[in-house]
Amino acid sequence: MTVISPLSILPTMTEDLARLEERLRDAVVANDEFLSEIASHLVLAGGKRVRPGFAIAAGGTARGMAEPAIEAVLMGGVAVELVHIGSLYHDDVMDEAEMRRTAPSVNARWGNLKAILAGDFLLARASEIAASLGTEVAGLLASTIGELCEGQVLELRDNFDVDRTEDSYERSIAGKTASLLATSCRIGGITGGIPRGDIEAVTEFGHAYGMAFQIVDDILDVVATDEQLGKPAGNDLVEGVYTLPVLRALHLPCGAELRDLLGPEITLDQRDRARALVRESGGVDEALTVARQWADKAAAALTSLPPSPATDALVAAADHLISRANEPVGHL
């Protein structure tokens, strides 16, 4: 299933994203051709480039995107995408993933050692590019990488904990997902030279979008099929990652039965029964309501921005998110 990013409604976005791809490919070239090959693997595998797309759109909000994104905005987009991809290298080692997108994962193809090193290399390249964009961008990107780690460690701590609090869930997804989306917008705004107030607005948009996005993603794990997701559905339950729809269901009438099903020894049948309980109990509906609230917040954050195709593109991205929950389309 092909998904066209809502960002592509921007008149100049197609051209900007083509330039971005060029710069991404250039950014991952190492002195060592073997390291270049490993580091390029996921870059060349493609992706929707949501984070650089947000950087470009945020940077364009003040300029109406009448002309293609300026070079600094594009390089900001390269930096955030490299952080995203570098963290995927490490995620796939940690998850022992075999596939990433439609290609073998880096760890499956070259082993864990090289995947860890290539991930470090990509994060370092991102930091190097950020440094070339000034100390504010460099500091922001570095603190965001720290927040990614914090969010992931918090999730690991809560693994298999049926008493995981919603507050802990929120802090975890704020770190592991929303922080980089917020930073993508913020770096786009900074490098694009938009007014300070607008920088705060696009940052708030990115954060709220990220929260909504992750909740929708977590809902999809409960409601979508393997085919729709392109990976085994219900995997979060097997891995012990209890997300918002599950946490809500645990406090609904089916909670006691659900609690008995969950745990490290869960069978595939129990997993499927647990998914059905979460869907039928209203856990999914409640989580969807929370996701909608975040998506609304994302759109609301943009009301102070000057009208422009770039602003419209960001609003459309927020709107698109909710429809995604209704028609599962795979991982953003």
Add this chain to the structure above:
Amino acid sequence: MTVISPLSILPTMTEDLARLEERLRDAVVANDEFLSEIASHLVLAGGKRVRPGFAIAAGGTARGMAEPAIEAVLMGGVAVELVHIGSLYHDDVMDEAEMRRTAPSVNARWGNLKAILAGDFLLARASEIAASLGTEVAGLLASTIGELCEGQVLELRDNFDVDRTEDSYERSIAGKTASLLATSCRIGGITGGIPRGDIEAVTEFGHAYGMAFQIVDDILDVVATDEQLGKPAGNDLVEGVYTLPVLRALHLPCGAELRDLLGPEITLDQRDRARALVRESGGVDEALTVARQWADKAAAALTSLPPSPATDALVAAADHLISRANEPVGHL
């Protein structure tokens, strides 16, 4: 065996290093107390702080270290030490190490997932501190992390290759070891505000010192005992990392016998026989000569600096290195 760093001859160094320890401890505090605990593990395990010591000494060369190192130099020292420690977290995952210094390794204690994340977190904190020191420092630290990765990937590529070239060995140790020592000196010089020519000199010192240091370390793997190293001697041969003394011995009369012993299936008896061959053939002596040349280069790089206790301390560090090969004292 306690080793006093030669840097401690600096009159103010004891005080500076005490302040550094405080800032190191503060730097690894995360919002999440569990992540803080993991990230603090190796910081609290101690170490000789050679890299921050070099930063402090380099920053002090123009000021004669009449007063304690300025705050920016100390924070530069914190940044390079965090890169060193963060990379050790990832190294230990890659090597499946059980122990690090005298404590259990992070991966042994908390598992690979958390060790990878905490390593990422430490590298990110280092980048954040570097960003606070300006774009030059931030860019330099990031490119150095990239070089560390390149050096390690190059070493992995050459694993078990008895035809590994000396050029490839040199490029690998330049990346994995010398680059961060050179950068430690350079960041100390930049943050200390020493003249540009002196910055080049201390950088050259750090690079040459790092080359000598790694060659000595590689020699120790062949000549020292388990007790002296605090880890199994001859491990490089088992892991397939063929270092300078081994590469030299492969081209000496014992080369054919040595070549037959090496390989992934090497037994402990074969390892011991190989070590003896490398020692007795003259491979160690040749490698020691190369190490001495690098140590001499390190000292020579400093001749243009104004005389000061800080300069003397750096010269003493280079001199100390050679004595280390004669009286094995464990990992620097």
